[in-house]
Amino acid sequence: MANMSLTKNEMPAQEPQVRNQNFLEVALGYSKEQAIDEANRCLNCKHKPCISGCPVRIDIPAFIQETARGNFDTAYEIISRSSSLPAVCGRVCPQESQCEQKCVRGIKGEPVAIGRLERFVADYQNTYGNTKLTKPASNGHKIAVIGSGPSGLACAGDLAKKGYSVTIFEALHLAGGVLVYGIPEFRLPKAIVQKEINALKELGVEIATNVIIGKTLSIEELQNEYGFEAVFVGSGAGLPNFMNIPGENLKGVYSANEFLTRVNLMKAYTPDSTTPIQKGKKVMVVGGGNVAMDAARCAKRLGAEVTIVYRRTENELPARHEEVEHAKEEGIQFKLLTSPIEIKGDSNGWVTGLCCQEMTLSQPDDSGRRKPVPLENSAFEMEADCVIMSIGTSPNPLIKDTTKGLSIRNWGGIIVDEATGLTSLTGVYAGGDAVTGAATVILAMGAGKTAAEAIDSYLKGEGAS
Ligand SMILES: Cc1cc2nc3c(=O)[nH]c(=O)nc-3n(C[C@H](O)[C@H](O)[C@H](O)COP(=O)(O)OP(=O)(O)OC[C@H]3O[C@@H](n4cnc5c(N)ncnc54)[C@H](O)[C@@H]3O)c2cc1C
Ligand code: SF4
Numbered sequence: 001m002a003n004m005s006l007t008k009n010e011m012p013a014q015e016p017q018v019r020n021q022n023f024l025e026v027a028l029g030y031s032k033e034q035a036i037d038e039a040n041r042c043l044n045c046k047h048k049p050c051i052s053g054c055p056v057r058i059d060i061p062a063f064i065q066e067t068a069r070g071n072f073d074t075a076y077e078i079i080s081r082s083s084s085l086p087a088v089c090g091r092v093c094p095q096e097s098q099c100e101q102k103c104v105r106g107i108k109g110e111p112v113a114i115g116r117l118e119r120f121v122a123d124y125q126n127t128y129g130n131t132k133l134t135k136p137a138s139n140g141h142k143i144a145v146i147g148s149g150p151s152g153l154a155c156a157g158d159l160a161k162k163g164y165s166v167t168i169f170e171a172l173h174l175a176g177g178v179l180v181y182g183i184p185e186f187r188l189p190k191a192i193v194q195k196e197i198n199a200l201k202e203l204g205v206e207i208a209t210n211v212i213i214g215k216t217l218s219i220e221e222l223q224n225e226y227g228f229e230a231v232f233v234g235s236g237a238g239l240p241n242f243m244n245i246p247g248e249n250l251k252g253v254y255s256a257n258e259f260l261t262r263v264n265l266m267k268a269y270t271p272d273s274t275t276p277i278q279k280g281k282k283v284m285v286v287g288g289g290n291v292a293m294d295a296a297r298c299a300k301r302l303g304a305e306v307t308i309v310y311r312r313t314e315n316e317l318p319a320r321h322e323e324v325e326h327a328k329e330e331g332i333q334f335k336l337l338t339s340p341i342e343i344k345g346d347s348n349g350w351v352t353g354l355c356c357q358e359m360t361l362s363q364p365d366d367s368g369r370r371k372p373v374p375l376e377n378s379a380f381e382m383e384a385d386c387v388i389m390s391i392g393t394s395p396n397p398l399i400k401d402t403t404k405g406l407s408i409r410n411w412g413g414i415i416v417d418e419a420t421g422l423t424s425l426t427g428v429y430a431g432g433d434a435v436t437g438a439a440t441v442i443l444a445m446g447a448g449k450t451a452a453e454a455i456d457s458y459l460k461g462e463g464a465s
Helices: 032-039 060-068 072-082 086-092 114-128 150-161 190-202 219-224 256-265 290-301 321-329 398-402 441-459
Strands: 142-146 165-169 206-208 230-233 253-255 282-286 305-309 333-335 338-345 351-364 370-374 380-383 386-389 428-430
Touching: 032 060, 032 114, 060 072, 060 114, 072 086, 072 114, 086 114, 086 190, 086 441, 114 190, 142 150, 150 165, 150 190, 150 230, 150 441, 190 206, 219 230, 230 441, 253 256, 256 290, 256 386, 282 290, 282 380, 290 305, 290 321, 290 386, 305 338, 351 386, 428 441
Parallel strands: 142 165, 142 230, 165 206, 230 428, 253 386, 282 305, 282 386, 305 333
Antiparallel strands: 338 351, 351 370, 351 380
């Protein structure tokens, strides 16, 4: 019987004052009963608007109907036809601006908790499930994928399912891209990412870590010496931006990328970590996106008093609403309409404070955006011993600089044909943050899947080269 409750089943979670002192997952997931109850809120609409909000087009009503019936294996099988990382997407996708935004239950109340149900089905499968992916017969073609983030994993997975022999080349010592080096353990446990990567390995995908394309090997070598018939570039946008203000080279200033990599990938929060991190007492995080929230919440868990410094108001914070709420509950302070102008240091070169100015928002410009404008004579200083810059990232120029003929936008993004992911080079495709700049997991996966389709057509002599 349909559940006509106007609100979602709540997600059980660790208490804020407990979780802000540990790195264990914050959200605890639905029980079987909660999942079935939530699935019964779905009306199984004929025109299925939720699917149009999903960049990889999961058959959402079908998997929810199976969940409502308690057929969790079938639900998983339906999701995995479209997504190779359901436990990841169920946790980190911005459902509120995608599938759930289109859900008709959202007109008069809260939408169906599609993301929480996806997470439940994937976790149930990981714990009890029997659905095994079987390695298909090889079709004899070799494909190289550069980068093991969501775009590379999605592309590799789809090609492997079609019988291609796929090798992923990853610069770091662990596969997963931002899923392992960026997003913290308390939002996305690394064991979950590893399970989904293991599932790809079972399909036959090989992963060569510690290989930097552009240094260890070039794209040309992959094609001409190693016989890869097509190459997918999913190298992400891992180069941090800075503000270019005085003091950014002081000790105690981190890019969010470095800070999060030390904490998440190198487990700097454990006492025996070989890659240490400065445990600040007063930490300022500059920026307002998901990355800033993650850095702030990690710093809090390392014992600091943490303030987010953002130059617009709370309404413009680019981070997911849920992440902002979680950060506030955990005791992170927000200094809004504030922009840094200088980082102060002592005679030993260590950070001592952050000088800022107050901002106001202009009238909306032609695009409707209100620009932050400094208020005159409003400079002030806040005490700090660590500053984390989280104001965006760009694609690393290494592949561009070492690949002749690869067309690139002036900000560093690789230029591709949107419908196929084909770059300016024959047989070379690209997608994810390397093409769009920093975006989302599911968009990166969508791009990886598009390129996999196009590579398949190309090698069958049907499509673009
Ligand atoms: C801290 C943080 C939090 C985020 N939170 C969310 C969230 O909650 N929800 C969401 O949807 N998105 C989130 N994002 C964004 C999302 O993670 C990215 O959009 C997504 O990971 C991009 O995927 P990708 O495959 O393009 O690249 P990446 O995940 O960046 O992976 C690229 C991989 O390529 C490797 N590589 C780079 N250059 C080379 C080379 N030359 N040779 C070999 N390997 C190379 C890198 O080491 C990396 O492993 C977050 C990002 C960050 C940084
Ligand atoms: S729009 Fe909402 S209610 Fe309708 S099928 Fe999709 S999830 Fe179910």
